[in-house]
Amino acid sequence: MVGIDPWEPALRIARRNVAESEAKERIDLRPQGVEQLQDTAEFALAWLPAPFIPAEVVKASLEHINRALMPGGWLVAGLYSSDSTPLATALSQLRTVRSGGYPWTASEIEERLRAAGFEAVEAVSPAPFILFVLGRRPDA
DSSP states (O other): OTTOOTTHHHHHHHHHHHHTSTTGGGOOOOOOOGGGOOOOSOEEEEEEEGGGSOHHHHHHHHHHHHHHEEEEEEEEEEEEOOOSOHHHHHHHHHHHHHTTOOOOOHHHHHHHHHHTTOEEEEEEEEETTEEEEEEEOOOO
16 A cells, blocks of 8 residues: 555545635645644644654654744643543553553643743643643744
C-alpha cells in the first residue's frame, strides 16, 4: 500500500463536516504536520491534542504554534488527567502511549509552553480525566 495517504479517510470526513458547517469560509484543512506550520499571526486559537502526538513533535511545534497565533491568541493543549489514583495514572499513561503520544504531566507542558514564549500559562480540568494546559501568545 505504498503511496496511500493514511490521513485521507479522516480528511474526507473533515471535508464533509466543514462543507456542512456555517463556518466553512473560515476553515482551512491542510494535510500538514504541526511542526511544519509556517504561518505568522494568523490564528486566534490553536488546539494541540497532546495524547496523540509524539513527544518530539510536540517539542518541535510549540514555537511554530506561538508564531502562528495572533498576538493575544491562545494555545489549548489537551491531556488526559491522571491525578486520582496510581491505577488511574497508569491507565491514562497507557492510553496515551497506545494513542501515539507521550504521557506528559501538566507541569511538563506548562514548562515547555513558557520556554516557547507563552504567558498566562495554567492548567485547568473542566471534567474528570480531561486536562487543558492553556498558554497565551504575548500581545507585543
